[in-house]
Amino acid sequence: MFSPTITSFAKASANAAAKMNANAKLKAFREIARSRVSARRFEPNVAVPDDVWRDVLQMTLTSPSGFNLQPTHMLLLRCPKIKATLSKHAMLGFGNQYRTNDASAIAIFCADLEPSKRIDRIFAMEQDSGVREDGYLAVLRVASSFLTGESSTLSSNNSNGSSTHASSFLKRAFTSALSPVQPMPTMEYVESWSYKNAGIMSQMYTMSATAHGLSTCMMEGFDARRAKEILRIPDRFGIPLMVATGYDYGVPPIVHADLNVDFDPVSDQESGGASTQKRTPRLEMNEVFFGDTFGEPLDLLQSLNKGGEEEAA
Numbered sequence: 001m002f003s004p005t006i007t008s009f010a011k012a013s014a015n016a017a018a019k020m021n022a023n024a025k026l027k028a029f030r031e032i033a034r035s036r037v038s039a040r041r042f043e044p045n046v047a048v049p050d051d052v053w054r055d056v057l058q059m060t061l062t063s064p065s066g067f068n069l070q071p072t073h074m075l076l077l078r079c080p081k082i083k084a085t086l087s088k089h090a091m092l093g094f095g096n097q098y099r100t101n102d103a104s105a106i107a108i109f110c111a112d113l114e115p116s117k118r119i120d121r122i123f124a125m126e127q128d129s130g131v132r133e134d135g136y137l138a139v140l141r142v143a144s145s146f147l148t149g150e151s152s153t154l155s156s157n158n159s160n161g162s163s164t165h166a167s168s169f170l171k172r173a174f175t176s177a178l179s180p181v182q183p184m185p186t187m188e189y190v191e192s193w194s195y196k197n198a199g200i201m202s203q204m205y206t207m208s209a210t211a212h213g214l215s216t217c218m219m220e221g222f223d224a225r226r227a228k229e230i231l232r233i234p235d236r237f238g239i240p241l242m243v244a245t246g247y248d249y250g251v252p253p254i255v256h257a258d259l260n261v262d263f264d265p266v267s268d269q270e271s272g273g274a275s276t277q278k279r280t281p282r283l284e285m286n287e288v289f290f291g292d293t294f295g296e297p298l299d300l301l302q303s304l305n306k307g308g309e310e311e312a313a
Contacts (some may be wrong), residue, residue, distance in 0.1 A: 032211050039215035040095070041249040045101040047078075048246065050300040051259050052212050053105075057289050057301075059208035061203040061282050067144040068280045070123050070200040070288070071112040074205070075231060078105045079292040085228050092221035096244075099217055104246035108227070109202050110237040110294065111194035115148050125281040132280070146171065150190045195240040202243055209245050213254040217244045232293040 053076065065071060074226045077083060087100035100106055112118065119141055126132050128138065149168065168187070175184040189197075224239045233239065247254060282288075291298045 014073070032207055036206065036210040038217045039099070039244070039248050040217075041117070041242065042099060042102040042104070042215065042246040043249050043251075046104055046247050048104045048214065049256065052214075052256055053300050055259055056205065056208045056212060056214075057285060060201060060205040061285060061288060062279065065197045066148070066193065067089075067140060068126065069115050069118050069148075069197075070143060070283050071115045071118065071194050072201045073231075073288055073290060073294070074201070074235070075108040075109040075110065075290045075292065075294060075299065076298055077108060077231070077292050078094075078103050080291050082230065086222075086227060090226040090230060092223065093217075096219050096221045099219065099240075099244040100242075102246070102249075103217075103244035104214075105244075107205055107243040107245055108201070108231060108233075108239060109198045109241055109243070111191075111198040111230055111240050112236065113190050113194055113238055114150060114236050115170055115190070115194060116145055116150050119144055121283075125283075129278075129281040131278055147187070148183055148190055149188045150195050156215045159302040164310070187261075191238060195238065198240045202241055209243075212256060213246040214245055218242075219244060232295070234294065237294070 057076075058076075060074070061071075073148045077086070082101075083100055085105060086106070087097045091097045123137070123140055132140075149171075175187055178184045202218065206218065209216050219242045220240075222239075222242065227233070227239055228235075228237075228240075245304050265271060286297060286301050289295050289298050289301065
């Protein structure tokens with residue numbers, strides 16, 4: 001048995017170490033949050049290292065989403081020719097046009113407007129992971145289908161418009177009638193639900209890029225119809241926003257952090273770290289992130305194996 005003095009000392013030491021760790025995390029996040037500003041201009045023709053991109057995307061993949069449906073894809077547009085086409089034919093305002101041309105890349109976030117098509121895949125992933133309780137899995141399909149509001153968008157795009165519109169109306173009437181009696185969910189249109197989730201992911205991306213010293217600017221000023229045509233984005237998806245990313249104009253060159261620390265975006269473990277908390281499952285990176293057009297493989301991910309780690313040469 002340890003003496004009370006030794007036990008107290010060990011407890012005090014553990015508390016002190018935990019406090020230092022908490023302070024370090026808070027300081028790091030404050031620095032990232034306060035350093036993020038919208039870049040007015042980017043240094044043209046400067047490429048971001050592939051290992052930096054990979055780390056930014058791995059962090060982005062940890063973004064939460066409603067029912068973990070992960071309804072957002074992201075294009076990492078780096079091709080100068082396609083950027084120039086997008087700038088000339090889809091971007092609104094001189095500022096967005098210049099940023100699109102000069103930034104190292106444009107992150108285009110694509111929101112799935114038919115999220116019910118993802119449920120089977122996500123359900124299987126959740127079931128295999130063992131993270132969720134059986135009660136959650138039992139209601140996942142019904143709850144996610146009911147609350148995403150998908151029928152309200154389908155009503156304007158397919159032949160079953162009247163029936164889907166009626167379904168959406170009945171859902172809203174039902175929840176509104178019960179709301180005075182007990183808490184009920186607010187029925188959203190699918191665009192609202194899916195765009196909200198894309199916004200969460202774009203914020204995670206932006207903060208991750210900022211942590212690497214990259215500059216960003218979120219852009220809403222564009223013709224989404226033209227952008228979808230240029231980037232070959234299917235009608236099933238909307239474009240809530242784009243994020244120009246690169247190096248701020250006229251500032252000293254950025255010295256990037258050492259990326260030798262291994263990171264697992266699923267288990268949230270870093271080498272030398274103490275965290276063993278399991279995350280809910282995520283889609284593979286090559287399913288979420290595309291290259292210059294929708295569905296095009298992102299070349300910088302081709303050197304990664306299925307677990308998200310870089311393969312040996």
